[in-house]
Amino acid sequence: MLERLRDAGLRPTRQRLALARLLFGGGNRHVTAEQLHAEARREEIPVSLATIYNTLNQFRKAGLLREVVVDSGRSWFDTNLENHHHFFHEATGALTDFEAEGLAVEGVPRAPAGTEIDRVEVIVRLRDAG
Amino acid sequence: MLERLRDAGLRPTRQRLALARLLFGGGNRHVTAEQLHAEARREEIPVSLATIYNTLNQFRKAGLLREVVVDSGRSWFDTNLENHHHFFHEATGALTDFEAEGLAVEGVPRAPAGTEIDRVEVIVRLRDAG
DNA sequence: GTACGTGCAAACGTTTTGCAGCGGG
DNA sequence: CCCGCTGCAAAACGTTTGCACGTAC
Numbered sequence: 001m002l003e004r005l006r007d008a009g010l011r012p013t014r015q016r017l018a019l020a021r022l023l024f025g026g027g028n029r030h031v032t033a034e035q036l037h038a039e040a041r042r043e044e045i046p047v048s049l050a051t052i053y054n055t056l057n058q059f060r061k062a063g064l065l066r067e068v069v070v071d072s073g074r075s076w077f078d079t080n081l082e083n084h085h086h087f088f089h090e091a092t093g094a095l096t097d098f099e100a101e102g103l104a105v106e107g108v109p110r111a112p113a114g115t116e117i118d119r120v121e122v123i124v125r126l127r128d129a130g
Numbered sequence: 131m132l133e134r135l136r137d138a139g140l141r142p143t144r145q146r147l148a149l150a151r152l153l154f155g156g157g158n159r160h161v162t163a164e165q166l167h168a169e170a171r172r173e174e175i176p177v178s179l180a181t182i183y184n185t186l187n188q189f190r191k192a193g194l195l196r197e198v199v200v201d202s203g204r205s206w207f208d209t210n211l212e213n214h215h216h217f218f219h220e221a222t223g224a225l226t227d228f229e230a231e232g233l234a235v236e237g238v239p240r241a242p243a244g245t246e247i248d249r250v251e252v253i254v255r256l257r258d259a260g
Numbered sequence: 261g262t263a264c265g266t267g268c269a270a271a272c273g274t275t276t277t278g279c280a281g282c283g284g285g
Numbered sequence: 286c287c288c289g290c291t292g293c294a295a296a297a298c299g300t301t302t303g304c305a306c307g308t309a310c
Contacts, residue, residue, distance in 0.1 A: 011309060013265060048267045053300060072205045073299065089245055098239045107232040108254055115219055115256040122252055124238055126245040141284060143290060178292045183275060
């Protein structure tokens, strides 16, 4: 974890190390700032919400995290850096990955003049079955 | 326009009529609340920002508008109700439609248990060509 | 020792809400 | 006339920032 921070050009401070362990210690995860803050408190890691925000954004800029925009008014961060897409269940706010493997998006138009495609995002919005 | 509001079950008040004309009078459009408010002021339509928000949300619930989530921290509304997708140029905030016709998304996994697919959204994020 | 990180509180931009008054049916 | 809509101001929400202090190196 220490290495991972150093490699990203980030000083391995107590807070960054602790948050990195929470984020990258298990499998892939999706978190909001508020969720991560709650989790840190539960684990008795002393860290302020401001630092959570700073850290998430630093991790994102360093390429350790990606932001997922599914929800206006809340930022989700995703530890999965592989090519993949998302289910989003509006009713519960549940965000789940699915692999890009097996998914084909064909017929995307050319990018407008002066621009190029950065990335194609597929969001599958879910509702309760009925 | 009056009919359109009545059909949607909304009383055709001065403000709603005026905003409906701005939104639906020309071709399809994308607006934020702040943009629509600025435009109304320019046209000397007396309407408060709170009413803009209320109206946009009422129109959305009535199915006259769709919300497009591309930007955490800002809501975009889209008058295009057809099946289509979006280019989003992060640098400028420009949001553009492209038609779903010609686009194929294949291999979307089954929805998780208890849920069903509401809608598949494709967002093509653009950066400046280089 | 110095540059950078952290915590707190305050500021920010967007959106929602409570309430008194207006207006459409 | 009545219910629902509007405007205003204030509050709420997630997020960012300024600044004094602390800490990694």
